[in-house]
Amino acid sequence: MKITKLGEFEELVLLAVAALHKDAYGVEIKRELEKRLKERLSVGSIQSALKRMEEKGFLTSEFGEATQRRGGKRKRIYTTTSHGHKVLADMKEIRAGLWSAIPKLAYELRSVR
Amino acid sequence: MIEPKPIVPPRWPLRLLRLFVKERYLEEIEGDMEEIFYDNVEQLSARRARRIYTWEMLKLWRPILVRNLEVLEKINQYAMLKNYFKVSLRGLMKNPLNSFINVFGLSAAIGICVFAYAFAAWTFGTDQFHEHKSEVYLITFFANRDGVPQQFGRSPRPLGEMIKEDFAQVRNMCRVEDRNVVMKYKDYVFHERVRYVDPAFLEMFTFPLKWGTTNSLKDVSSIVLSEDMATKYFGAANPVGLDILMIFGTGAHGESLSKSFKVTGVAKEFPQARTISFDFLINYDNLRTTDPNYDFHDWNAFVNATFVQLNEPNDLKIIEQSMEKYRKVQNEAVQKDWALSSFAFEPLATLHKRSEFIRDDISRSSSSNYASIVYMCIIAVLIMALACFNYINIAIATAAKRLKEIGLRKTIGATRGLVIFQFLAENVVVTFFALIVGVTLGMTFFIPGFEQMWHFNMGFKLTDPNLWIYLPIILVMTSVASGIYPSLYISRFQVVGILKGSIKFGQRNSMTKIFLCAQLALACVFITMSVMFTQNNSYMAKRSWGYDHAQTMYAQIPDKDGYEELYALMLRNKDIVSISGSSHHLGKTNGTVVLHFPEREVEVDQMMVDAHYFETMGLKIEQGRLFKNHDNADKHAVIINELMAKNMAWANAVDQHFQIDSVQYEVIGVVKDFHSYSFSKPIKPTIFTVADKNDYRFLTLKVREGSEVETFKAMQANWAKLFPEIPFEGGFQEDVWAGYFEANRIYKIVWSVFTFIAVSLAVLGLYGLITLNVAGRIREFSIRKVMGAGIKSIAANIINQYLVLFVLALIVGAPLGFVLTKMLFETSFPYHMPVGFSSSILAVVILILILLSTVFAQIRKVQKMNPVDGLKVE
Numbered sequence: 012m013k014i015t016k017l018g019e020f021e022e023l024v025l026l027a028v029a030a031l032h033k034d035a036y037g038v039e040i041k042r043e044l045e046k047r048l049k050e051r052l053s054v055g056s057i058q059s060a061l062k063r064m065e066e067k068g069f070l071t072s073e074f075g076e077a078t079q080r081r082g083g084k085r086k087r088i089y090t091t092t093s094h095g096h097k098v099l100a101d102m103k104e105i106r107a108g109l110w111s112a113i114p115k116l117a118y119e120l121r122s123v124r
Numbered sequence: 125m126i127e128p129k130p131i132v133p134p135r136w137p138l139r140l141l142r143l144f145v146k147e148r149y150l151e152e153i154e155g156d157m158e159e160i161f162y163d164n165v166e167q168l169s170a171r172r173a174r175r176i177y178t179w180e181m182l183k184l185w186r187p188i189l190v191r192n193l194e195v196l197e198k199i200n201q202y203a204m205l206k207n208y209f210k211v212s213l214r215g216l217m218k219n220p221l222n223s224f225i226n227v228f229g230l231s232a233a234i235g236i237c238v239f240a241y242a243f244a245a246w247t248f249g250t251d252q253f254h255e256h257k258s259e260v261y262l263i264t265f266f267a268n269r270d271g272v273p274q275q276f277g278r279s280p281r282p283l284g285e286m287i288k289e290d291f292a293q294v295r296n297m298c299r300v301e302d303r304n305v306v307m308k309y310k311d312y313v314f315h316e317r318v319r320y321v322d323p324a325f326l327e328m329f330t331f332p333l334k335w336g337t338t339n340s341l342k343d344v345s346s347i348v349l350s351e352d353m354a355t356k357y358f359g360a361a362n363p364v365g366l367d368i369l370m371i372f373g374t375g376a377h378g379e380s381l382s383k384s385f386k387v388t389g390v391a392k393e394f395p396q397a398r399t400i401s402f403d404f405l406i407n408y409d410n411l412r413t414t415d416p417n418y419d420f421h422d423w424n425a426f427v428n429a430t431f432v433q434l435n436e437p438n439d440l441k442i443i444e445q446s447m448e449k450y451r452k453v454q455n456e457a458v459q460k461d462w463a464l465s466s467f468a469f470e471p472l473a474t475l476h477k478r479s480e481f482i483r484d485d486i487s488r489s490s491s492s493n494y495a496s497i498v499y500m501c502i503i504a505v506l507i508m509a510l511a512c513f514n515y516i517n518i519a520i521a522t523a524a525k526r527l528k529e530i531g532l533r534k535t536i537g538a539t540r541g542l543v544i545f546q547f548l549a550e551n552v553v554v555t556f557f558a559l560i561v562g563v564t565l566g567m568t569f570f571i572p573g574f575e576q577m578w579h580f581n582m583g584f585k586l587t588d589p590n591l592w593i594y595l596p597i598i599l600v601m602t603s604v605a606s607g608i609y610p611s612l613y614i615s616r617f618q619v620v621g622i623l624k625g626s627i628k629f630g631q632r633n634s635m636t637k638i639f640l641c642a643q644l645a646l647a648c649v650f651i652t653m654s655v656m657f658t659q660n661n662s663y664m665a666k667r668s669w670g671y672d673h674a675q676t677m678y679a680q681i682p683d684k685d686g687y688e689e690l691y692a693l694m695l696r697n698k699d700i701v702s703i704s705g706s707s708h709h710l711g712k713t714n715g716t717v718v719l720h721f722p723e724r725e726v727e728v729d730q731m732m733v734d735a736h737y738f739e740t741m742g743l744k745i746e747q748g749r750l751f752k753n754h755d756n757a758d759k760h761a762v763i764i765n766e767l768m769a770k771n772m773a774w775a776n777a778v779d780q781h782f783q784i785d786s787v788q789y790e791v792i793g794v795v796k797d798f799h800s801y802s803f804s805k806p807i808k809p810t811i812f813t814v815a816d817k818n819d820y821r822f823l824t825l826k827v828r829e830g831s832e833v834e835t836f837k838a839m840q841a842n843w844a845k846l847f848p849e850i851p852f853e854g855g856f857q858e859d860v861w862a863g864y865f866e867a868n869r870i871y872k873i874v875w876s877v878f879t880f881i882a883v884s885l886a887v888l889g890l891y892g893l894i895t896l897n898v899a900g901r902i903r904e905f906s907i908r909k910v911m912g913a914g915i916k917s918i919a920a921n922i923i924n925q926y927l928v929l930f931v932l933a934l935i936v937g938a939p940l941g942f943v944l945t946k947m948l949f950e951t952s953f954p955y956h957m958p959v960g961f962s963s964s965i966l967a968v969v970i971l972i973l974i975l976l977s978t979v980f981a982q983i984r985k986v987q988k989m990n991p992v993d994g995l996k997v998e
Contacts, residue, residue, distance in 0.1 A: 037156035038163075054156060055183040062149070062188050077155070080162050084155030 648937025672742025
């Protein structure tokens, strides 16, 4: 498999989008990630990750509803494309494979020492 | 009921966002930001929410979200500009000689511009650091002298206090009086000048203190030092609280009078650009102790300066209107000839600029600095012109090589405007390099060199904000000035003509010739000036001062007793030819006095001397006799100088008389004119009167030839014996004007540097042109050589092209240089060597030699060249 150009942070954002499903818009993604990562994230970092992944074809987006709280501006709902989904699954598999390849004994020995 | 104001996000970050973020993302991001804001308002305070909102907005500045970057990549100009930049860099690399000539010339010019800027900034910034500069005024007055109204910086002694009492608008008042004293701390004993000031001084003139407190001057026994003085006496340690002794005179029985002061403040290092500062500050009231005769209420006497600080600059009008009453009081108190016509207030902000026109002003005048700025600007512009001419000439001469490129550009759709734009853009690149080199040159060579020569520091830094406005202006102006003509010229040609090869240009451009001619003429002007400056300096060094300063030395003495003791000791020295005492001394001090004639009044310089002074100083008597040498002789006799006799139109000056302070004086003799100031100031009408022994302040010696050093040492030794507490002050008469000659030497160096730059620019330009010319005709010369042409014929061939040009340049340049130098000499030197043609001729010869050597370097190259190589081209 060709190495996908997906950064660590981008991968997290992509996962968040997949997890949130229909609710995946900027603020919600930010909230979700902040909760899980336990640190504050800037709108800029999330937005640039989203836009970059959209350009690469991992995501698509469309306008959603507008709320009073948003000053009447519409949300943009992100959904993962099948390509994006596949890349995520691939990454997970690669990781899982690598994890299982770590010799248990070696790891335990090192942690004992 | 009033609704509570709804909390809304701040407006300006949103506007900023709309400016820079891509339009298609706007709605989403705006909405997200607003939602987060209201979330934050609920959880945190409104203020913090706003802060987070603003901060987040700024952090949205990311490449992928910003709109302009996308635009930049999409428009085709981007690629075009990139190409222009690449082409200019390649051009620079391809012709290192031409690039060097261009960059060197422009950077030298820019270096001078930076230097001129630094100097102007320093001059205009003088005394501008005081916070209250626009509320503080110097009280001056106008009075008639010789029928000419003049402004004086002094003021009547009681005036300051009266104004302070009479007007509520005056917040502070400060009188300033300077006195020479001797300062002593442990073994450190020096002559010093102290400033007696009112306690408000440090409030009005905001010199920050390093140690101590500003208001401590209210105490009469406290003293505030400058940083230099603190270091001189106390070293680097904080001296606040230490005592320093001030010796201000000698008592009736020869004991020294002194007062101990406690250091209560040390000023921070003064800004470099200042004229009003101090070494020592003590309370004005100390004058009561140190000078018992000082009458604070005498309208007839003056204080060096009185400053007032107003609550509002607008209040000045009210005070100015009421000055009339003081004028009346003043004019009743003084004699008729000192009557003043009006008072005037000079703001501190412009005092430095104006002080040239104010007599006896404590702020030094610097008209020469303001004049120097003008000269420097002229020189900077001239050098800039030389560099631009070089650029233009080389650009035109090399244009032939770029014809194909331009033709192609035009064919694929470049308009004439775009070609012009391309050439100007290339120019900006070259000028930008020159700017970097030039600023470096200015900061590391011109400015430090200048500061080192004059032993001062302009305190100029690259962080000066105005410099960063000035430099881009220079960049654009220089690029346009040097690039506009070549770009217009080159872009003019038609594509068909270019590609067909039917256009020939570059070598026969008449503008090129005009520019080269102007360059050489300018070089000629610079050489002429430089030659004349050098000649004038040696002329001035030989010029007679009107008296004989060889084997003459002087010592400053405190009073009559000091004089007599030193006189008695020195008289025993066998090497002494003549010895005399005086109140004033040539080249050191003189007084001024108003002479009354029945029909008019004349102000002249006055020197009070004894009968031997003329012999000691070698002043030559022309008419009449000298003073008689016994006490009380010639009390009402004066000896005048020739200029005075000439000004008064006296055919026979002896026996003429006039009044000084209602006492009748009679002229008994006339001495030859002499310089009591440096050669940079004109001789003034001067009278000599007999000095009262109590007023002797100088002891002057004429010694046997060869014994100067020995006698001087003996005098110093005698002094140390007599006055162990007071440092010796005196020297050889020859050294009095050392500073003046040093200044002249520096002018010469400065001119030589400018001349060197100007001439090397002109020569480099010429060299570049000839090189290109010869390179273009290399085949022709090869064929000529093959056919048997000798070096003579080839040399004639090359020179012929430039001969007319050289002659024309010299015909214009030599007389121009002559006239300009003459003008410069006449406006800035009252005395100078006769401006003759010899210097012009010398300059012309120098220039011809330089030109010929430049041309011959090329001729030699052609001579040594193998014609086969020349024909093998392509």
